Amino acid sequence: MLDKQFDPAATEPRLYEGWERSGAFACDPASAAAPFTIMIPPPNVTGSLHIGHALTFTLQDTLIRWRRMQGRDALWQPGTDHAGIATQMVVERLLASQGQDRRGMGREAFLQHVWEWKAQSGGTITRQLRRLGASLDWPRERFTMDEGLSAAVRKVFVTLHGQGLLYRDRRLVNWDPVFQTAISDLEVESREVKGNLWHLRYPVEGEPGRFLVVATTRPETMLGDTAVAVHPEDERYRDLVGRHVVLPLVGRRIPIVADTYSDPEKGTGAVKITPAHDFNDFEVGRRHGLPMPSILDAEGRISLAEIGSDVSQHDRAFLEALAGADRFDARKRIVARLEELELLEKVEPHTHQVPHGDRSGVPIEPRLTVQWYVNAEKLAAPAIRAVETGQTVFVPKQWENTFFSWLRDIQPWCVSRQLWWGHQIPAWYGPGLEENGFREVFVAETEEEARALLAAKYGEDFAKTYEFERDPDVLDTWFSSALWPFSTLGWPEKTPEVARYYPGDVLVTGFDIIFFWVARMMMMGIHFMGEVPFRHVYIHGLVRDERGQKMSKSKGNVMDPLELIADYGADALRFTICSLAGPGRDVKLGRKRVEDNRAFVTKVWNAARFLEMNGIAADADFDPRQARTPLARWILDAANRAVAEATASLEIYRFDEYAQGAQRFTWNTYCDWFLEFAKPVLNGRDGAEKAEVRGVAQHVFGTILRLLHPVMPYVTEELWHRFGYGAECTLIRAAWPAPAEVHDADAAREELDWVVRLIGEVRGARSEMNVPPSVTVPLLLQGASPRTLARAEAWIEAIRRLGRATEVRALDGAPPRGVAQVVVGEATVMLPLAEVIDLGAERARLAKERAKADAEARKIEQKLGNADFVARAPEEVVEENRERLEAARAEMARLDAALARVAG
């Protein structure tokens, strides 16, 4: 016996273990079936499952389970990401709480700690993925810092370097003063900051009392100014071009240059140029051959190292006191000092966008350093073409615009990070200098190979004793993530997996990593594999709370998927997510929604209990083609259509349509109508009809279990076994339902439609008249055709039960006094309710029905009265309207007759 309710907490983990143990998740490289591949977007190894994960992984699992049931050789590749900065940050914080710091312990000891942390907490997210029901091929799990994946990283680095697509350059980078590392453009986010615009007076050389006023939001950078730029056509400053100002505090003599970068509309029209601390200024500096002194160190503190060996530093005491000051502190002190010197013209409040490190949350500092860059422009071109030509298609399509807009204006990708946790750059420094003044470098996959290169240049003897210094930097985490679609399959080895599972079928992810990850996988995939990494990119929205607010810790509206699973079961959460996942829409998730959908899980469970109570179990011998009763043919036909719609929806990633459609069929069609129609038959005499209804009940229930399995795997799997459709944990590999051949489905549909309409009308009238269900009455048919009477006869038991009727028969003689009446097709159905109903209310009800029909008729009359419509609209549309008009008029006539009968 099934328990009164499904118990997810007890059942789900048991089933998951069963699946995993039986190898149900495993792909089969030797299979003859067509592969279907999804690469998991690898979560941070030390992370834990949040609601956004629940969304993306539910969708992926739904696809994988569905394709697996379709007989595809499904691979959902699992794995985790080392997440350089994020992980290093976590471990550093942990160490700090123990009074330790990484610099104190050194690189090796620190990395030891990170690996320990990974060993300790790295299993969390994979455990949680299991709890969600994610059917990943676990034995294939990879980690971005596995030996294999690291080999792929080295191979790619060396290859790109050899191709000239990866190189060192000295230019401004986005420097994060907290983590003290370069970060890429993507790791920078603009935040609106309320600051000031300080107007500073720079004394014009040789003209005492004359000042050139510059406006700046960053007065502290003035120490590094090496020019002032004005627009070449700006009349106000024309005479100053070519002359100099004397930089206050520092005393440096700096030129006034003409450059179109200067915008006469902005500020004062004269802009100070600090090439080492501003991206635009850097370009101006390059154009004018300006010196580029850095005045801030790695931590964003004032450094005088490059400031003034060649200048007078006429405010030497102030500057020396300033050395080592934090940039924001320095800002205050410099402003105060300039004010003292009457060099501060004015201060205006100014709100502007300031780039911040996305992890550290502090303003980034442009900093002049040597870093490794990837020539992204070269790699981007084929990636753009692949999407233009449809080799990879985004769903929804509009995300392609986003993809294009970024790639078409892509900047060199800074891939080196001054961190310890990550793939250390495979480059070793030699004794010499290169032409550009950079240290001589040997790039190779191993130190031996690098040494061989060194030997080739300097001789064996030298190479034998030379102490190599390896580049201490590591690579951007996204460098290894970009290789994920093939590195996980064993590349650069020529494995069967690489041949079989690359390219993947679909990448499922959020729009927030289109640039970080999708675009880079496209670039690397095409470059190294010669083919796009995936055919489709399905982009889903964000999970928000029920009011549409972004979830955040500070708002306190964060939902924990594991808590929801604990409270309502994984099936309920998964179903909720799927049914809300419309294309291009955020998922607005509330606890109530999950609770509501738990009711659906329960509904399926209860349908099963009903079958069980009637002794109905799986019966493989039932043949839908032999079905002859209208009820069986009708539900088989409805199931066929439900399956076809579900399949079509999943094919176009309409998870919402799939989930809602499957739910509608299960609940409204199978439970509310089919099972109700089945009850009288099941309670009746044994015989062919009863046997067929029993057969079709189990058959369609089996279809429902399969239909729902991708989205609610647990409850369906449990019932699959309990009802004998298959052995334990085998639904996961059962075949996706195929349409059954149904004998004359149209006739069955037409017949059942009539029964449903009749019962619906009768229920509606009774309910509106407030007739209690305990009162049962005969249904008297007036004007019914012989066919209708025959149908009424055939369905008498269902009509009695669901329509609260005692009998159904043709009206003979005059209608009784005090009837409620409804019109169903050609017939008027009378319910003699003289004792119970209020005639006035019945009149009002009929009048309302009549008004509806009347309005409908008028609308169509007007349309048909329009000569243009009749002449120009397609004939079938005109004909359809004529038919509808006729039907509306006929209904009105019947309602008029009904009204006449109850006229007071």
Added chain:
RNA sequence: GGGCACUUAGCUCAGAGGUAGAGCGCCUGUCUUACACACAGGUGGUCGGCGGUUCGAUCCCGUCAGUGCCCACCA
């Protein structure tokens, strides 16, 4: 500043050039032997404004307004 999306019932959202829909909420009945996490019925919308195309526009085009998001030189 550039771009994308959205605006349909109280709420969350489907929708098709030709009869406006679902779930939730609300109201009314019902503990009808699978299910009150249920059953039955009902209320509720000039489909954001204004133009245009069309026999016909909620749908296509233009425009305006509002909302959200992404990108973009910290004067």
